[in-house]
Amino acid sequence: MDRRRARTREALLSAGRTLFSVRDVDGVSVDEIVAQADVAKGSFYNHFADKDVFAREIVSAVRRQAEQAVDMANEGIEDPAEQFARALCMFVRFAIEHPESARVLWRLHSGATMADAPINRGLRAIVERGIRTQRFKHVDVESGLLLVMGIVVIALRHVLEERLATPASSVATRMAAGMLRALGIAPAQAEKIARAAVGDLLSHSGT
Helix, strand or coil: CCHHHHHHHHHHHHHHHHHHCCCCHHHCCHHHHHHHHCCCHHHHHHHCCCHHHHHHHHHHHHHHHHHHHHHHHCCCCCCHHHHHHHHHHHHHHHHHHCHHHHHHHHHCCCCCCCCCCHHHHHHHHHHHHHHHCCCCCCCCHHHHHHHHHHHHHHHHHHHCCCCCCCCHHHHHHHHHHHHHHHCCCCHHHHHHHHHHHHHHHCCCCCC
């Protein structure tokens, strides 16, 4: 891809992230996207078949960005409980450091809740390992996966609120501990794991 074409594509994607962070896909027109990107309307269709394809590419890129941060935070961590606590902390941190992208993730995350969806392969593997090793109890793969995704997404959305009554680090600690308890981790251990994850990953994020 030549430089000019690449710049046009990135301008469109950047415009889409901005617009989709405040409105759903149906509430944004192609005309608004190209106006925000400051490119000709025909340029949009040179890069994307339609608005839905465009939106899927944006949310996939944003989710990859967040998941790469989670992967880095979990490098060398083997305990599924620690992995999920640290993942929640990184999504909270993502909301603090990249609020526009986090809002896109929140608004356009529909359709990503199926246990067998390719985009959930990594999360599913952690749930399966936790159940297989009896680290997680009283859940099956689907309910465990939905539990984790639900709590993480709500934590991310809550941190995006402009006026938080409770510091984000405290929210992350409580929600991570609650998530682990729901997965069958003993309360004292869940609290210990959650506090360690927050101390390691959120202590320097202005939270």
